[in-house]
Amino acid sequence: MFLTLKEFEPSLSHGGDIPQTFLAGSPVPDLKHMGEKATADSLARGMPRGYEVGYRAFSVNGRKLGHSQPITVTTGQRVLFHVLNASATEMRSLALPGHTFTVVALDGNPVPRQASVPVLWTGTAERVSAVVEMNHPGVWVLGDTSDDDRNAGMGTVVEYAGRSGTPQWIAPPSFTWDYRTFADIGSTNQRPDHTIDLLVEKRNAAEKGFNIWPLNGVPISPDTNKPVLDVERGKRYRLRLRNASDDIHPLHLYRHTFAVTNFASTATHGLHKDVVMLGGYQSLDLDFTADQPGLSLFHCHQQAAPHGLRVHDPFALLLTWPSAPDGVGGAGTSHIGCMRRRIGLIALHVSELGLVWWEPGFQSRHDAAAGRHELLCNPQGHYVVGMYTELDEQLGSSSWAGRLAGGRT
Template identity: 40%
Template sequence: MTLAQTGIMRPFLLAQAAMSPAAPSPGSKADYTLRIAPVTVELAPSHILSTIGYNAIAPGPVLRMREGKPITVDVVNDTDTPELVHWHGMLIPPEVDGTQEEDSPPVPPRGSHRFQLTPGPAGSRWYHSHAMAMDDLHKGAYTGQFGFVFVDGGNDPGHYDQELFLALRDWEPFFTATMEDDDDDTHNGPFLEKPAILNTDPNGLEVSSMIYSINDKALGSGDPIRVREGQRLLIHFLNASAIENRRIALAGHKMKVIALDGNPVPTPQTLDSIFLGAGERIDVVIEMNLPGVWVLGSTEKIVRDSGLGVVVEYAGQPRRPQWVDPPKVSWDYTLFGAPNAISPAPQQTIELIFEKIPGGMGKFNSWLVNGKPYPHEREFLLQQGTRYRLVMRNRTDDAHPMHLHRHLWELAEINGKKTSGIIKDTVVVPYYGRAVVDFTANQPGLALFHCHIQQHMDYGFKALFRYS
């Protein structure tokens, strides 16, 4: 089933229509063109904001690609600052991965660059700016520079009636000294890595927001998702936030989780709500079996009321949208694992200790990996073909969505609970908790490892893995 057959109304057509082949560029024709330029986003008729986006929209267009089929992308930068476009979740060389740390070439101000890459693996990926922002909240992941990539592996059975690409987003970020993390979802422990003596120095400024949307519309604005009883919805969710992890639900309905970060899970589970760290994707199938008008959105009321939601309307149901709080159950990756699977044994282990220094960068906190901020000069050397285990010990009071570029890893343990078979590229390491992942070093070149919360990454929370 194609997107054109789904019958989805705006606002989703704007951000979800599959991008057509690009206009010709000098010399030859690219498969896609992304133009970085200022855009306006009408979250609501009374709230229009200005940001930087792709192709005059934010989020950018869904890019549908074929696994293993090489493509070219022309990136045109109509802004006054260098830009980087990162292909999150792709197994591609560092020179096209779109990060300064991996020596990817930036797209110069008022210039362009052509990238050639081979998409893969199949599934839900995404693209976004990887420029550092530091104290400029109008740069990098704080802008509207993000969009879905869907890599088609050719084996989609098409057992659904509508396919939706829904990005969770916060806007108009600001610095604050008081930040509530009510939707963190990992504060119930066990606190395996909580230090015996806590640093009680005053916290530095952090980034927050009070304006939210799904795609380009706040809850109550734009058209609803229109459905009919008996339909099956396939929804690709993305947490495109630069700031926060989020839990969401569709009131009155259950979601069958079939893939995490675009990778099919060994054991699909049907749940009342799902939790996404910044940068994570979750694919769900929902049976539309409860006629009415419902809200799909954040389980946190203040966030939902501030825009993070969309109305789902059954045909012939002229009612007010309803919200029903789902049961409060902690998120557990291990539900999706293969209990009896035998995974390759790791050959080497790398211990990674995460710490925060309150006010370590003047007004802002600094973040350490193994006692130091980035860079870690030749500290993490990988041998081609070796199976590694990363033991991530979070000794901070935040839950960190950790991402390793250009590799996929298998979750082996979360807070002491073992699992196998769950393949991801981003994992939330719980508050004062521990996560263990295994991966094979099979992507030679530089690979960036970092927290996907922009401010944390900018202020030291990253490391560079190298192949020896």
């Protein structure tokens, strides 16, 4: 069963951050001091708090709670859920009263240690695969633990055969999401060839009211494709990230899979992902092998204010991302051009068939006459024309000529 979690009708406010305490780990004192001082200095200069994104409508597989067919199950059945957080900005939770989730894979990679948890938490673009044993008959709400978000639509109904009535919600016990639960504890035997320190900072409301997020003091520039991290093909690199902000950052390395080698001040190995949450005022180590020639993007997947860097293999200086087929955005349109116009996350689903397919970084255009959004390209080399009648206008407005009749997925 595929579940895509997505919000609609966004708006901006200067309300400040909502504390997020669900992620394991403790603040690093010097990072906390650095981040709090930077924010206090900004506010003392009369700056407002940076824009935050809020939403009015929430959905699972494109439908608000109460507006879709229930998931029907039988007692004793084991259901494998594949959950995608398709939000542009939000961390999402998911709970099913009276049941637990046995996590078997993260971002499509089997976990070293399967474990049962009462709540699934995902950062933007993260995926979780978990098995639920249906052993608590009734009619239940499978939904977000936030009452406001769930009541605004972030949920769906699970209905046991032979049961009927009003779907019930019972809040789960307090729970902390901890990647160490699914990893092997201890240092990896694979030592990195190089370690690269990256400091994440927040410049409060520094660009027209939006926060700027530099890495090592340099914010990403789509005009210059900088900063660039040069790596050598075949070498193993450790990214040592330190977060001097209270925000949780879902970090995504394109075209690679990395190993989480230190989380919450604990050495780990065996946990492979491509998106991972870096906690507020915390540190995190990621190991990857530079085995994908060309440019790759490493960034936080919260799309309100992009921050990240390009990873560049110097042995592939002459390799560029493939051009679009003739007739799509004009002959020779490159993926880099598409990425510059829009870095986002689009979730496609066909709810009647229970199918979910997604890729990050699509360019999209709203076709008002047809009442749909059309998706063109993404920076990972896949082309598709898709339709999603309920996509929000904010997800993309680039203009382009021509359409691709068929695609490669």
